Amino acid sequence: MTEQSEWLRQQIDQLAGQQEKFTERAFWLALKKVTAEQERRSDQLSGEVDGRTWRPDHW
Amino acid sequence: MTTLVLVSHPQLADSTSQQFLKESLPSTGVKWEHIEGQQALDVDQEQAQLRQADRIIFQFPLYWYAAPAGLKTWEDTVLTRTFVYGDHRYPLAGKELGIVVTTGMPQQAFQRGGAEGLTLDAVLAPLAALAHRARMTWLPVFPIYQFGYLEEPEKLQLVIDYQRYLTQRQPDSLANRQDWFAQQLPGMVAHLPAEQQATGKLIASVFDQNREQLDQLTDTLAMIKEQEDD
Incomplete structure (x- = not known):
């Protein structure tokens, strides 16, 4: 986990904790989950870009 | 996008899961109706709101591997042959049909070899066939297993998953x-x-x-x- 994603998670947790309405707390916490998914997918895609670019057989 | 949620439950006020879902409804874009809450089914009105909706949701508890009798009565009354396909106009074609179903048994019960011995997809085959006949798009089912046992984090997640099932573009x-x-x-x-x-x-x-x-x-x-x- 990068520093920024850790920071983002804390911000969202804090904001969610301040919401009195259950459905609003739910929204921010669900958003946190999607941001984690974004990061995971981003890592995977970067990895795939690296992997596909590194092709010694094409040198 | 407009979503029509048709809830079938014989005692809605006593159902904590249905009350929870009602509180979780998105603030816009959704029309909600309790089937058993109608004095008498107004067929024209029901058909008109089906025509207007882009996504139609049947929402109910699973009773003996089927929806409550109220939904079947609604189907038999509102979904006349002429309306659905008889005059070859297919007014429901291209609309999405989704199912929000609550169960008293856990997820692992609904599989071959599980306590119920059949999948929810198998249980709901008649509704899927209806969607097929009406040329609608069948959405993956949205099951809620054992609502009473859900802890707060799961309920928080359920609010948004439910809202997305009602209003988010598919696939998920x-x-x-x-x-x-x-x-x-x-x-x-x-x-x-x-x-x-x-x-x-x-x-x-x-x-x-x-x-x-x-x-x-x-x-x-x-x-x-x-x-x-x-």
Whole structure:
């Protein structure tokens, strides 16, 4: 986990904790989950870009 | 997009899960109706609201491997042969049909070898056949197993998963999920108290950046793959 994603998670947790309405707390916490998914997918895609670019057989 | 939620439950006021779902409804774009709450079914009115909806949801508890009798009565009364397919106009064609079903048994019961011995898809086959006949698009079922045993984090997640099932574009891919959150975010941020607005906006901007970064990576990868094909 990068520093920024850790920071983002804390911000969202804090904001969610301040919401009195259950459905609003739910929204921010669900958003946190999607941001984690974004990061995971981003890592995977970067990895795939690296992997596909590194092709010694094409040198 | 307009979603019509048709709830079938003989004692709605006594159902904690149905009350929870009602409280969780998105604030816009959804019309909600309790089938058993109608004095008499107004066929024209029911058919008119079906025509207007883009997505239709049947929502009910599972009673003996079927929907409550109220939904069957509604089907037999409202879904006349002429309306659904008889005159070859197919007014429901292209609309999506989704099922929100609550069960008293856990998820693992609904499989071959499980306590119930059959899958929910198998249980709901008659409704899927109806969607097929009406030329509708059948959405993956949205099951809620043993609502009474859900802990708070699961209930929080359920609120948003349910809202997305009602209003998010299908399939439920990361891209469509991101789009849904991006649509909701401005309204949610605007709704925050003044002292929380800055944090809300910051979170929204990081979310947007993440989204753009993902789009760029996807494009780059597509380009690399294209070159590999050459």
